[in-house]
Amino acid sequence: MTLSFILNGEPVTVNVEPNRRLIDILRNDFELTGCKSGCLGGLCGACAVIFNGIVSPACLIPAFRIRDSTIITIEGFARSNHYKDIERGFSLHDVESCGYCGASKFLITEILLVEKKTPSREEILKAFDSVKCRCTLGENLIDAVMAASEIRQRRLREQNA
Ligand code: FES
Numbered sequence: 001m002t003l004s005f006i007l008n009g010e011p012v013t014v015n016v017e018p019n020r021r022l023i024d025i026l027r028n029d030f031e032l033t034g035c036k037s038g039c040l041g042g043l044c045g046a047c048a049v050i051f052n053g054i055v056s057p058a059c060l061i062p063a064f065r066i067r068d069s070t071i072i073t074i075e076g077f078a079r080s081n082h083y084k085d086i087e088r089g090f091s092l093h094d095v096e097s098c099g100y101c102g103a104s105k106f107l108i109t110e111i112l113l114v115e116k117k118t119p120s121r122e123e124i125l126k127a128f129d130s131v132k133c134r135c136t137l138g139e140n141l142i143d144a145v146m147a148a149s150e151i152r153q154r155r156l157r158e159q160n161a
């Protein structure tokens with residue numbers, strides 16, 4: 001099956017077997033290995049991507065759903081100023097982002113901050129429900145997301161001044 005979609009801002013086309021999943025297509029056909037293979041059952045958060053504006057586990061997305069979709073992986077997101085806001089917030093509060101689910105934490109934070117400019121502590125905790133992270137969750141991560149929110153708003157204010 002031939003699929004066309006938008007990947008990290010670029011139109012792409014790929015020929016794949018119908019039984020393949022987005023995680024395999026990203027890793028093997030596009031060499032986007034920031035999408036990690038973990039539980040392969042939608043439980044760990046290691047394979048998160050932004051799929052049509054929602055953070056989603058790529059291991060649960062079958063090939064046919066990719067057609068005409070818009071997908072952002074950590075590789076694409078890392079080129080943005082939005083990524084840098086989050087990176088600074090994480091660094092201020094010592095959030096570890098190892099190769100396992102670090103990318104998911106960035107993408108979840110991004111979508112949360114797009115939906116809520118200044119999320120509450122409870123909203124931040126809830127947003128990370130789907131991530132089983134061994135590095136940093138809890139208070140440090142909450143403080144880091146709040147810091148990222150402030151950094152972003154300051155940057156946008158300065159840009160618009
Ligand atoms: S590998 Fe996809 S959620 Fe765990």
Ligand code: FES
Pocket residue numbers: 096097098099100101102132133134135136
């Ligand atoms: S960032 Fe290391 S396990 Fe989540």
